[in-house]
Amino acid sequence: MLPPSILPADSRPVIAFHGVTKKFPGVVALSGVTFDVRQGEFYSICGENGAGKSTLMKILSGVITDYDGSLTVRGEEVRFRGTRDAEAAGISIIHQELNLVEQLSAAANIFLGRELRGRLGFRDDAAMQREAAHWFAQLECDVDPRCPVHRLRVGDQQLVEIAKALSLRSDILIMDEPTSALTESEVARLFRVIDRLRTAGVTILYISHKMDEVFRLSDRILVLRDGQVVNVERREETTPSRVTHQMVGREIETVAREVDSHPPGAPVLEVRNLSLRRRGHARRWRLEQVSFTLRRGEILGIAGLMGAGRTELLECLFGASEEPPAGEIWLDGRRVHFAHPSEAKQAGIALVTEDRKRLGLFAHMSVKENMTLCHLPQAMPLGFIQGRKEQALAAELTTQLGVKTASTAAPITSLSGGNQQKCIIGRWLLTSPQVLLLDDPTRGIDVGAKAELYRLIDDLCRDGLAILLTSSELPELLTVCDRILVLSEGRLTAEFSRAEATEERILEAAMR
Amino acid sequence: MSEFLRKFRNEVGLLGAILLVLSVTAIFSDAYHDAFTLRLTARAIARDAALVGIFALGAAVVIISGGIDLSSGSVIALSGTLFFGFIVLLAPDDLSTRWPSDSARHFPDTANLAFWIPAAAFVLTMFAAFLVGSFHAWLITVLRLPPFVATLASLVGLRSLARLLVQDITDVRFGQRQSTITIADETLTSISQHNWWVPCLVWLVVGVGLWILLSRTVLGRHIYAMGGNEEAARLSGIRTDRLKWLAYCISSMTAGLAGILYACYIGTTSPSTDGMGYELNAIAAAVVGGCSLTGGVGTVGGVVLGTIFLRSVIDSVAKLFKSQPDLFEGLVVGMLVVFAVAFNELRGAGTKKAFFPGLLGWVSVVVVSGLLGIIAAVTISEDKLRTGLMVGGAALVMLTLKAVLERVQARRAAVR
Numbered sequence: 064m065l066p067p068s069i070l071p072a073d074s075r076p077v078i079a080f081h082g083v084t085k086k087f088p089g090v091v092a093l094s095g096v097t098f099d100v101r102q103g104e105f106y107s108i109c110g111e112n113g114a115g116k117s118t119l120m121k122i123l124s125g126v127i128t129d130y131d132g133s134l135t136v137r138g139e140e141v142r143f144r145g146t147r148d149a150e151a152a153g154i155s156i157i158h159q160e161l162n163l164v165e166q167l168s169a170a171a172n173i174f175l176g177r178e179l180r181g182r183l184g185f186r187d188d189a190a191m192q193r194e195a196a197h198w199f200a201q202l203e204c205d206v207d208p209r210c211p212v213h214r215l216r217v218g219d220q221q222l223v224e225i226a227k228a229l230s231l232r233s234d235i236l237i238m239d240e241p242t243s244a245l246t247e248s249e250v251a252r253l254f255r256v257i258d259r260l261r262t263a264g265v266t267i268l269y270i271s272h273k274m275d276e277v278f279r280l281s282d283r284i285l286v287l288r289d290g291q292v293v294n295v296e297r298r299e300e301t302t303p304s305r306v307t308h309q310m311v312g313r314e315i316e317t318v319a320r321e322v323d324s325h326p327p328g329a330p331v332l333e334v335r336n337l338s339l340r341r342r343g344h345a346r347r348w349r350l351e352q353v354s355f356t357l358r359r360g361e362i363l364g365i366a367g368l369m370g371a372g373r374t375e376l377l378e379c380l381f382g383a384s385e386e387p388p389a390g391e392i393w394l395d396g397r398r399v400h401f402a403h404p405s406e407a408k409q410a411g412i413a414l415v416t417e418d419r420k421r422l423g424l425f426a427h428m429s430v431k432e433n434m435t436l437c438h439l440p441q442a443m444p445l446g447f448i449q450g451r452k453e454q455a456l457a458a459e460l461t462t463q464l465g466v467k468t469a470s471t472a473a474p475i476t477s478l479s480g481g482n483q484q485k486c487i488i489g490r491w492l493l494t495s496p497q498v499l500l501l502d503d504p505t506r507g508i509d510v511g512a513k514a515e516l517y518r519l520i521d522d523l524c525r526d527g528l529a530i531l532l533t534s535s536e537l538p539e540l541l542t543v544c545d546r547i548l549v550l551s552e553g554r555l556t557a558e559f560s561r562a563e564a565t566e567e568r569i570l571e572a573a574m575r
Numbered sequence: 576m577s578e579f580l581r582k583f584r585n586e587v588g589l590l591g592a593i594l595l596v597l598s599v600t601a602i603f604s605d606a607y608h609d610a611f612t613l614r615l616t617a618r619a620i621a622r623d624a625a626l627v628g629i630f631a632l633g634a635a636v637v638i639i640s641g642g643i644d645l646s647s648g649s650v651i652a653l654s655g656t657l658f659f660g661f662i663v664l665l666a667p668d669d670l671s672t673r674w675p676s677d678s679a680r681h682f683p684d685t686a687n688l689a690f691w692i693p694a695a696a697f698v699l700t701m702f703a704a705f706l707v708g709s710f711h712a713w714l715i716t717v718l719r720l721p722p723f724v725a726t727l728a729s730l731v732g733l734r735s736l737a738r739l740l741v742q743d744i745t746d747v748r749f750g751q752r753q754s755t756i757t758i759a760d761e762t763l764t765s766i767s768q769h770n771w772w773v774p775c776l777v778w779l780v781v782g783v784g785l786w787i788l789l790s791r792t793v794l795g796r797h798i799y800a801m802g803g804n805e806e807a808a809r810l811s812g813i814r815t816d817r818l819k820w821l822a823y824c825i826s827s828m829t830a831g832l833a834g835i836l837y838a839c840y841i842g843t844t845s846p847s848t849d850g851m852g853y854e855l856n857a858i859a860a861a862v863v864g865g866c867s868l869t870g871g872v873g874t875v876g877g878v879v880l881g882t883i884f885l886r887s888v889i890d891s892v893a894k895l896f897k898s899q900p901d902l903f904e905g906l907v908v909g910m911l912v913v914f915a916v917a918f919n920e921l922r923g924a925g926t927k928k929a930f931f932p933g934l935l936g937w938v939s940v941v942v943v944s945g946l947l948g949i950i951a952a953v954t955i956s957e958d959k960l961r962t963g964l965m966v967g968g969a970a971l972v973m974l975t976l977k978a979v980l981e982r983v984q985a986r987r988a989a990v991r
Contacts, residue, residue: 408812427803427871439793
């Protein structure tokens, strides 16, 4: 059940935007945005990628200083000249990409730039650690203040950011898609923390396009589309589908996959007792005795919390793991050992990686070059690139996948996230694989583009491709997959058919 | 046409800069005014540019692939030593200079070399360069040394190795330890000394070869991909380790080629000084030519033009101020690297860019005007002190004005 809104009716606005407009060359990012947020409110801001959410928050946090219109904080009109001004006004932002120095300890990160000093002006590490521990205790979590941030899990890193904001005595907290890298249990903990903050009177601006989170705690929900405020409503007065509808401005087609319309074919990939060792760690296995079968024309989902071994499993199948796994992998009835991704590629396996920017895209290259990269050695037998042939390959693929781009020679970075992802999937389709491994393919992609990707994945499996898909969003697995395997700490704990699977059952198995 | 300009913006810009430098020199210096000296100058620039350009291309391949090769200067010294060393070892005894009383002393006849001797020495030297590149690749891909460290070790180590080898080779062949080897063969030493076109031809061949490799082949595409995003390249099924092997071998073999040509040019190999600091000239040429040290960006055309640009500016300074070019070379290269890279970085920034913000800005105003004053003083032949003070003072006034204006603008923008 949703908790009732706890907003006192008479609290006065703590933040007020009035007619805020921001133009970038060629784009109006915000036009005439007017709204106010009251003291202690949990205020959600929803919108598709590019709707102007981030621009709005950059203005509020002093990153963007050059805009039209006015911003009022606690009744006074302000114009921040930088993030320090915003911090001084008690506004902190927790960015989607965490801004932490990985090599430094949690305490050092919290006090970065305003280190506590002891006698003689030397740094007082002990005092900073004490204070950090105090804030972590406030947040009911046991993060070691001395632990280097890169050794913390993403969820804990986020808590470091929140502790930092608290130690700045911020009473206005902006959270920009804070859950994009969190597991379900970490999300639950984050919301417990948020709930405590709210009862302490902290105002929270929450940016997200995940409806279940927005509807958990919000007092009011603002929907932005194309830089304009579409609607502001109290949570009780609206519904998730209504908000989604307002965000997109059109009905989202839910991919209605007809179950059993395409019975799966012969087994393509068989995994028997696959194990992957972990060096120098209390938990000895990243993957332990994993066995399953993947059939032609089947979409097999892999669920699991962060660190459960989803990515590691796909890497093992693709020959990309740091050390060779134990156990057997059978492809098309033959036992295979892949020492390098190129061998897996040769054998007909394709991997679309999880972190698109870091592991997938070639940012300096064009759409065309990004698409043809994997296929070039086969397409150009003499090793020379024939421009016309390459162009034809790319042009055909863009039409086939419906990639929206000005031309195939345009830089890949000019495309939206969804279109970039289509290009990367296309890159692998050109190699005509038998097995497609998709590692969280819709991460960071907006709602409309997700639906298109689901349709694409569905088409591919109808064409007889065997697809292994992981996702950090359970509803996604439930809509797309024929079967779902659940990993927990490297072990396979459950397998559900499409009919059996529910979010609760999967979660229960993932934490087993 | 506009598509062409956008794609080759860097190359067109460099070409314009080269023409500008040459025409300024032509106007203010009499060196270009008669046909004879013009021809000599053109040849000198072409030869010097070619000698640097050959291994600058190799360095650029490594930079594009996302690495760095600091060893080229020492590979030049080593390969010159090996080339002449192999020749001395292979050359037959010179009967006319045989020591009469001591039959153990033979002197090699290096004045009338049979063709096979330099040819064999060439092949052996290039093979040694290939081994050096392979060694780098092993250090980097198997032992996981950062490229900077691996090639830094070679930079220091190989020069020392070359000096030791010269000692031993001369001991074996001449009976006494020397620190240089000199070859007397006319044909060999005339390469690149009189026949200025030989290095140019080699440069052309290497350039065309690498241009085809980088822009027309799948391997080249893979090199750019690896330089742009190494992990993504590996996960796309590209054998990145093999590509690195190729890149470092290309770099060391072009340096080897240049080392052989330098040795022929001078006629003597002296590993303690040969190619000293040249690795930085090569990297500078690549950077001025548009390569990015973060990898994945750069073209053969850009590097060739970058090299020519650097050499023509060095030559122009020598002509205009009638001084020894090598005295000015470092200063010129350093300034051009700063200008070229800053120019590329600032192209998108527009006019609003503040150059002297904060306390560092004020210190930089003093540093830059001081530098300008000193440069003016050392380039002018008479009245050095007064010129330096005047130029430095004028610069100080102007830059201070600029810094003040920037602050006024910033304040106004903040108030608005």
